[in-house]
Each structure stands twice: as C-alpha cells, then as structure tokens.
C-alpha cells in the first residue's frame with residue numbers, strides 16, 4: 001500500500017469553516033515530582049477550526065493525554081498548567097471558575113478519556129450510566145428530565161453510536177470491547193458538545209473494530225457539527241480520519257499540517273521516520289519503530305529533544321531548542337533545518 005492509498009479519507013463532505021473552535025497558545029503543563037519537574041507538555045500552540053478533524057499523534061509518554069486533560073481543565077496535582085492559554089469558541093477557559101468549567105465540559109467540550117471503555121462501572125447497567133452522565137451535567141436552572149425523556153435520550157444516544165437500544169439494559173461485562181467504546185462515546189457526546197476530544201479510542205481493539213469505531217466517531221462529529229481532536233499513536237489509522245495532523249515528541253508539538261501534505265512531504269525528521277516506519281500491506285511487517293529512546297521529561301537536553309535520535313542533526317541542535325516555524329500555509333515545524341526557509 002502506498003502512502004497515497006493509505007491516506008484516502010472516510011470523508012466526503014468536509015465542512016471545515018474558518019471559525020476558530022480552539023486556540024491553544026504556548027500551553028505548558030508540568031508535573032512536580034520528587035525527581036524534578038516533568039515538562040509533559042511544553043509550549044504547545046495550535047488552532048483547530050470549527051468542523052475540523054485534528055489528530056494528535058506521538059509515541060507513548062509524549063504528553064498527549066496531559067494535553068487533552070489540560071484542554072478540559074482536568075489537570076490534577078502534581079500536575080499544573082504552568083503557562084499559556086486555551087481559548088474555546090472565543091472564551092479563555094483558563095479564566096473560568098470551577099462551576100463555569102463544569103458546565104462547559106460535556107456541553108461545549110467533551111472528552112472520551114483514554115481507557116474509558118474499561119472504566120465503566122461494572123455493577124451498573126449501561127442505560128443508568130448514560131443517564132448519570134447527563135444528569136451530572138445539567139445546568140442548575142434546568143429541570144431534571146422525566147423518566148420517559150431520559151429513556152428516549154438513552155435510546156437516541158445508543159442508536160447514534162451504532163448500538164441497539166436494548167444495550168441499555170445490559171451490564172458492562174456483557175459487552176465486547178468495541179461496544180464498550182461505543183458506550184463511552186455515547187456518554188461523551190450526551191450533551192451535544194461542539195468539540196470532542198477522543199483519547200486513543202481504538203487502542204486495544206482489533207483492526208476491523210478500530211475502523212468501525214473511527215467511522216462512527218466521524219459520523220457523530222458530523223452529526224453534531226462539531227470539531228474533533230483525535231489522540232492516537234497509530235499514524236496510519238489517524239491519517240485516514242483526520243484533516244490535520246499534529247506530531248508530538250517529548251512534550252512538544254514538532255510538526256502541524258494538513259494530513260495529505262504532511263504525509264507526502266513530511267518536514268520534521270521525526271515525522272519522516274514515523275511515516276517511513278509505517279508497515280505496508282505488501283511487506284506485512286510490524287511497525288519497526290525508531291531506534292533510540294525519547295529523553296526523560298525531567299531531564300531534557302539543552303537543545304532539541306530529538307537530536308540524539310535524529311539523522312539530520314547538526315551542531316546547533318545540541319545547543320538550542322528549535323522554535324515553531326511557519327513554513328507556509330497551515331504548516332508549522334519546530335526544527336533548525338528550516339530556519340533559512342522562513343521569510344520574516
């Protein structure tokens with residue numbers, strides 16, 4: 001399978017507007033630990049347009065979940081937002097009080113957390129779990145829906161995530177992994193959010209189920225006219241889904257751009273290696289990975305965090321951290337190789 005074939009999109013009617021749904025500017029999230037400050041998310045900047053599908057990829061430990069949680073303002077000690085701002089539909093959510101933020105969650109921005117399908121309450125029927133999610137997030141002045149209204153809501157949500165309404169009466173252990181993930185999505189979208197963050201929604205599922213879940217996620221997003229940030233580590237899978245891709249490495253967003261452009265012409269050496277290591281159908285080989293290990297986030301090198309694994313490194317990479325550069329259109333890259341290409 002060539003790269004071109006592997007990025008054909010599920011999408012026929014893209015409806016990306018020019019309205020900013022989410023603007024993340026210089027966001028840094030640190031964990032204060034006994035071993036030192038873990039810079040899990042460091043100076044992350046990107047914009048997500050209304051209707052856009054943005055995929056955030058990066059190997060395990062690169063800070064994807066930390067970023068997702070911070071966007072929901074769900075960072076808990078020892079983590080804290082050290083710097084930066086998060087603007088959701090024109091409103092800076094770092095300045096909302098806890099009550100306002102609680103309302104914003106689910107209603108405006110919803111998270112399907114990593115491992116959500118494994119955190120369903122084993123002793124509660126599915127329908128009740130969905131209802132609890134809805135009731136939790138009712139505004140104070142909203143009347144509690146009647147039982148019939150709630151039943152109808154559950155029926156509608158289950159149908160929208162591709163499950164039969166009868167699933168409401170089942171227990172979590174009676175569901176397959178894919179079905180549990182669908183329930184987690186139903187809970188996530190129950191209040192019709194305008195931005196959905198899905199953190200590795202398909203890991204631990206087999207390939208066929210992964211594709212089905214992605215298709216459902218795409219349909220949900222389009223039905224809600226929402227934007228989506230899909231967090232994943234499988235570059236090949238997210239590329240089939242997203243409009244835009246952001247690549248994270250050691251807490252930093254090292255490259256952002258339209259999926260087709262990033263795949264056909266990756267700029268950052270890390271992105272190049274990631275794409276180059278994607279398994280092809282003919283070869284049927286496993287993902288090979290990139291030699292070497294990422295640095296410890298408590299002990300980041302003086303220069304570029306990727307330098308010691310980078311085939312293109314030169315002197316400056318060891319001494320200076322590369323800033324994010326716009327290299328035309330919506331393409332950003334944080335790499336010293338491109339500093340000469342940028343017109344000031």
Ligand SMILES: Nc1ncnc2c1ncn2[C@@H]1O[C@H](COP(=O)(O)OP(=O)(O)O)[C@@H](O)[C@H]1O
Nearest residue numbers: 031038040059060061062063064065066067297
């Ligand atoms: N509660 C925590 N305390 C200390 N370090 C943490 C905590 N949560 C995450 N980290 C560290 O932050 C880094 C990023 O983690 P995470 O955001 O979960 O990455 P990803 O989702 O990309 O796998 C990792 O080095 C991880 O060990």
Ligand SMILES: [Mg+2]
Nearest residue numbers: 064065066114
């Ligand atoms: Mg994660």
